[in-house]
Amino acid sequence: MKNQKTSWHQLIVLLFLFAGFALQNSQAQTVVGLDNWFNRETNAKTGQPYHYLWTDAEWSGYSRWGEIFTSKGAKITTVEKPSSSVLKTIEVYIIVDPDTTTESKSPNYIMPDDIKTIKKWVKKGGVLVVLANDAPNCEFTHLNRLMKNFGMTFNHVTLHPVTGTEFEMGASKNLPDHPVFKGVSKIYIKEISDINLSDRAKPILTENSKVLIAECNYGKGYVFAIGDPWI
Numbered sequence: 001m002k003n004q005k006t007s008w009h010q011l012i013v014l015l016f017l018f019a020g021f022a023l024q025n026s027q028a029q030t031v032v033g034l035d036n037w038f039n040r041e042t043n044a045k046t047g048q049p050y051h052y053l054w055t056d057a058e059w060s061g062y063s064r065w066g067e068i069f070t071s072k073g074a075k076i077t078t079v080e081k082p083s084s085s086v087l088k089t090i091e092v093y094i095i096v097d098p099d100t101t102t103e104s105k106s107p108n109y110i111m112p113d114d115i116k117t118i119k120k121w122v123k124k125g126g127v128l129v130v131l132a133n134d135a136p137n138c139e140f141t142h143l144n145r146l147m148k149n150f151g152m153t154f155n156h157v158t159l160h161p162v163t164g165t166e167f168e169m170g171a172s173k174n175l176p177d178h179p180v181f182k183g184v185s186k187i188y189i190k191e192i193s194d195i196n197l198s199d200r201a202k203p204i205l206t207e208n209s210k211v212l213i214a215e216c217n218y219g220k221g222y223v224f225a226i227g228d229p230w231i
Contacts, residue, residue, distance in 0.1 A: 032069050033079040033090035034062065037108050038098040038143075052096040052229060054078060082114060087121040094129045097229040098139040110142040119149050123219030131229040134158040134191040138227075150216040150223045151201030154193045159210060159227075162190045172212070178204055180213075180224075193227030 034054055041051045050056060054066040054076050066076045079086055079093065087093060099107040122128050130147065132138045135156040144153040160170040170190040175181040194210040197203060201223075205213040216223040 030074045031090040032074050032076050032092040035095045036078045037081045039096050084117050092127040096131045097133040098143050100139045110146050115146045122221035125220035128223045130225040132227045134193045151199035153196045160192050189228045
């Protein structure tokens with residue numbers, strides 16, 4: 001895990017917009033599920049779960065993001081394991097930074113049955129959001145087996161390195177004309193992996209010929225991907 005928090009306010013706003021793909025077509029309350037299976041870290045000192053949790057109000061958590069979802073009328077929930085019965089109850093599924101063996105003694109890897117279930121759910125209209133990480137902080141092998149079904153694979157690299165709190169080193173200002181950047185002039189993405197694209201996937205943000213953010217329409221659903229979990 002990276003030790004410094006990225007400046008995340010603008011990125012929270014733009015990342016929330018992808019939920020519009022589900023929200024705009026749903027008359028019922030949209031449910032946003034945050035994965036706690038493929039990323040299931042515990043604090044070495046306390047033994048308590050941490051990193052990327054709705055309940056974590058520290059820099060390591062997503063409590064503020066959850067507040068934004070609920071303020072827009074959505075309901076947030078935690079996905080302990082993405083079975084078909086669980087995915088049926090949500091419209092948006094967020095997978096964050098799958099665990100490596102240095103982060104978990106027994107990581108829950110993304111397995112073939114998981115891939116089959118997630119693909120089927122997206123094809124029926126689910127919105128899948130994947131926030132990976134840079135090398136060596138993310139388990140890319142199994143994650144990429146999922147992502148290649150949507151024409152994407154993450155590279156085992158580190159781009160946008162940031163020294164200490166010099167967050168401007170990770171700033172992106174030349175943003176394209178894309179709905180996800182509506183009203184946004186700058187984002188901060190710190191220590192990120194880039195994405196290879198094929199088939200149906202399309203770039204959202206490219207810098208120096210490197211794809212940093214990508215998307216894919218898959219069946220009735222949608223996939224959004226970025227190689228950075230720090231929002």
